[in-house]
Amino acid sequence: MVCVDYFIAAGLEAFTSLKEVIDEWTLQQFIDSDGADDLKKMLKRGEQYLRTDFKVNLQSHSPVIEHCLKYALSDPATPAFRTSCNVDEQHLTLGERDEELKKALSEIMQIAEDFAGQMDKATDANEYEIRQRQLYNVKEAILDIEDMKAHLVRARDNAGCYKSAPLMFSLKKLSEDSGVQIDRWSFSETQNGKSSCDQKASHVKSKVRYFVRQVGKVEDEDEFFTAMTQPLMKQTTVPLSKVKLPESVEKPKTCPGIMSFSEFLPEANGIRVYKFMDIGTGKLFPYNKKSFSPVTQIPDLQHEKQRNVIFDSASPVTSETEKAAIELEEEPKFWKMIKGKKHKHSRSFYCPESQCTETFETMGELDEHLALGIHTFRHERMGSMDYAIRYYRENVMSAGMEESAETIRNFVAQDMLNSDLDSVKEGWALKKPREFPKITVAAKEFLKKLFDEGERSKVKKTPQQARKLMSAAKIDDEFQFKADEVLTVNQIKSQFALMAKEKDKCDDPTIPPPPKKRCPIPPTEEEINDEEEQTDSDKNELDTDINEPENQAAIAMDNRLRRSARIIEAENARIRAAHENKIETMVIDALDPDESEQE
Numbered sequence: 147m148v149c150v151d152y153f154i155a156a157g158l159e160a161f162t163s164l165k166e167v168i169d170e171w172t173l174q175q176f177i178d179s180d181g182a183d184d185l186k187k188m189l190k191r192g193e194q195y196l197r198t199d200f201k202v203n204l205q206s207h208s209p210v211i212e213h214c215l216k217y218a219l220s221d222p223a224t225p226a227f228r229t230s231c232n233v234d235e236q237h238l239t240l241g242e243r244d245e246e247l248k249k250a251l252s253e254i255m256q257i258a259e260d261f262a263g264q265m266d267k268a269t270d271a272n273e274y275e276i277r278q279r280q281l282y283n284v285k286e287a288i289l290d291i292e293d294m295k296a297h298l299v300r301a302r303d304n305a306g307c308y309k310s311a312p313l314m315f316s317l318k319k320l321s322e323d324s325g326v327q328i329d330r331w332s333f334s335e336t337q338n339g340k341s342s343c344d345q346k347a348s349h350v351k352s353k354v355r356y357f358v359r360q361v362g363k364v365e366d367e368d369e370f371f372t373a374m375t376q377p378l379m380k381q382t383t384v385p386l387s388k389v390k391l392p393e394s395v396e397k398p399k400t401c402p403g404i405m406s407f408s409e410f411l412p413e414a415n416g417i418r419v420y421k422f423m424d425i426g427t428g429k430l431f432p433y434n435k436k437s438f439s440p441v442t443q444i445p446d447l448q449h450e451k452q453r454n455v456i457f458d459s460a461s462p463v464t465s466e467t468e469k470a471a472i473e474l475e476e477e478p479k480f481w482k483m484i485k486g487k488k489h490k491h492s493r494s495f496y497c498p499e500s501q502c503t504e505t506f507e508t509m510g511e512l513d514e515h516l517a518l519g520i521h522t523f524r525h526e527r528m529g530s531m532d533y534a535i536r537y538y539r540e541n542v543m544s545a546g547m548e549e550s551a552e553t554i555r556n557f558v559a560q561d562m563l564n565s566d567l568d569s570v571k572e573g574w575a576l577k578k579p580r581e582f583p584k585i586t587v588a589a590k591e592f593l594k595k596l597f598d599e600g601e602r603s604k605v606k607k608t609p610q611q612a613r614k615l616m617s618a619a620k621i622d623d624e625f626q627f628k629a630d631e632v633l634t635v636n637q638i639k640s641q642f643a644l645m646a647k648e649k650d651k652c653d654d655p656t657i658p659p660p661p662k663k664r665c666p667i668p669p670t671e672e673e674i675n676d677e678e679e680q681t682d683s684d685k686n687e688l689d690t691d692i693n694e695p696e697n698q699a700a701i702a703m704d705n706r707l708r709r710s711a712r713i714i715e716a717e718n719a720r721i722r723a724a725h726e727n728k729i730e731t732m733v734i735d736a737l738d739p740d741e742s743e744q745e
Contacts, residue, residue, distance in 0.1 A: 151297075152636050153293055153294050153297035154197075154294055154297070154298075155635075155636075156290040156293070156294065156634070156635065156636060157196070157290050157291050157293065157294025157295075157297075158193070158294075159290070159610065159635060160286075160287035160288070160290035160291050160294075161189055161190075161192075161193045161287075161291065163283065163287050164189060164254055164284065164287050164288075165186050165189060167254075167258070167280060167283070167284060168182050168185050168186055168254070169182070170280075171257065171261060176257070176261055177257060185250060185253065185254060188246055188247070188249070188250035189247075189250055191243070191246065191247075192243070192246065192247030192250060192291075195243045195244075195247065196247075196291075196294060196295055196298065199243070200243075200244075200295070200298060201298055201301075201523070202523045203241070204298075204299060206424070207231050207232075207235045208237075209236065209237060209238040209239065210237070210238070210239055210240065210241045210244075211237040211239070211240060211241075211567050211570050212240060212241040212244045212570055212574075213241060214231065214237060215299065215422075215425075216229045216230070216231055216425060217231065217237065217570075217572055217573075218296075218299050218573070218574055218575035219299065219300070219421070219422040219425045219573065219575055219576065220425055220426070220572055220573050221421065221425075221426070221573050221576060222572045222573050224426075225426070225427075226426050226427055226428060226429045227420065227421045227422075227425060227426040227428075227429070228425070228426050228573075229424070229425045229426050237567055239567075240566070240567065240569070240570065247291075251288050251291065254284060254288070255284060255285070255288060258280065258281045258284040258285075259281065261277060261280070261281075262277040262278055262280065262281040264277075265277050272623075275625060278629065279617065279625075279629040282629040282630065283617075283629070286634075289580065293580070295575075296574065296575040296576070296577070299575035300422075300575055300576075300577065301334075311400050311401035311404055312441060314331065314401060314404070314410050314417055315401075315417065315438065315439070315440050315441050316440075316441040316444050317331060317410070317412040317417070318412050318440045318441075319440060319441050319442065319443075319444050320444065321412070323444065328412060329411065329412075330409065330410070330411050331409070331410040331411075331412075332408065332409055332410075332423070333408045333409075334408075345516070345517075346382070349379065350374070350379070353373055353374060353379065354370070354373050357369075357372070357373035357376075358373075361373075367386060368386070371384065371386040371451070374453075375453045378453050378454055379454075382454060383452065383453070383454050384452065384453045384454060385449045385451070385452040385453075386449070386450045386451050386452070387447050387448060387449045387450065388447075388448050388450065389445045389446070389447060389448075390445060390446040390447075390448055391445050392443035392444070392445065394443065401417075401419075401431060401438075404419075406421055407419040407420065407421060408420065408421060408422060408423070409421075409422070409423045409428075411428070413430070415430070415432055415433060416430050416431050416432035416433045416438060417430070417431045417438070418430045418431075419431065421576075494507070495507070495508065495509055495511070495512040497512065497515060497516070497521065498516075499516075499521050502521040502522060502523060503522050503523070504521065504522050582634060582637065583630055583631055583632060583633050583634065583637065584631070585633065585637060585641070586631065588626070588627070589616070589627065589631065589633055590641065592616060592619065592626070592627075593612060593616075593633075593638060593641050593642070593645070594645065596612050596615065597642060597645045597646075601649070609635045609636075609638040609639040609642065610635055612638050612642075613632065613633065613634070613635055613638055616632050616633065616638075617629075617632045
């Protein structure tokens, strides 16, 4: 199963690659087997922790400094996007399991540096290069794991796409025209916005594919509307609309740094933006006539035709008609009616969301739960320090027992072996710039060869396999690509996707595939003699007309036509002979099957 979140996919792949490096060190007897087992166990526990309990531990404020969202998402360089914890909200300790993972990565990094430092380039240039490449890969793997952890913290907010300054400055006008007050416009973290909308989009794609198989094509908006309404998608309004632009075009709006913001709050005097909600006071872009003026005219959406519309005068669908349909056990037109046969085992449907404890009796109830996205999480494993912190937060601080709280704080601080809170920097989960390998011409050509080979052999390379081949490729006993030139798995995946898209453009589905080539049939002696006589005749005609340039094109065309006619005639003769032989064999078998079997 492939993870669609490339941050998590890269992090999980990094854990696997580090385990492979540890195995290689063990084979070369650089570390003993016991030390290798300890490192791999710590990596395994760290991987399970990030995939399960780490997300459950995150709180707006937590005594564990690495679980505090305010501290992790505050930008220390920008006061507008920074929030300090309250005086009574202190950070007491480091995360027990966080520190174990950090310790494992630190030890692996130190071993990789020692392993690379033992080999001198003058002694063995090839082995030196191999170890340097391994050191580079270990560094990149650790960065991928750290990026995965930071991404899990940011996952509640902040998207890096679908952001438009004109749309944000249209929120005020949209509220006025629609009568719906827009208080907040939020974006989810990149790769983390999967929801019921994606589920519905998959249904739309499935209907389009089915329509194409049945009818043949979907190339314009009318055909797309037909595909969505024949038959009509349930619980979905399908309109065919056009956008009428305003007569006067306003100057495009700009919002500096819009890609770094995730929350947009329209106010009376401007737009207030946040990198993360409730982190800092936000930054206000005040309305003015020069650059940040609100949009006064918005495009008009005109519906040409619609299906399954609420409050449509032609076929009114109201809450009363929907309730009546449900009471009569009929299918409602718009509302989704949860129904389904209960399984013989009570509550047999489990929520697929990691750490969610909800179970359901029917598949319909599970679908409704997934659509709402309200989950109940639990810890998979809780250490003694995690339990003490949780008890402190739930029972002491909530009851206002300040004296007891101070006593417990002192006890926890003394009990923790690792109490260096300064090792965790404020804003550690903010997205940081990171350099990736450049996609060179040589890299594209290398991947194109792998792609073409996979198309021919029908055994395609995965991005992980392609990366390993790219890293090991050599020309004249030298590595073809430097360590920092080997593309990442996500980069290779993108390149393969582009190549597949280009291939689809070349493959026109309306053109039938070319027929398979037949084995050449040796000509008979009669056909050879006829061809030689015809060749001599053509040569004489060509010699006669060689001084007439205007006849040369006609002569060449005539020769091609004659050649084609002879080929067609020979093929027809072969087909007739094969057919006659088949008929003769069938007759012989029918008359004397025993003799035919002996022959």
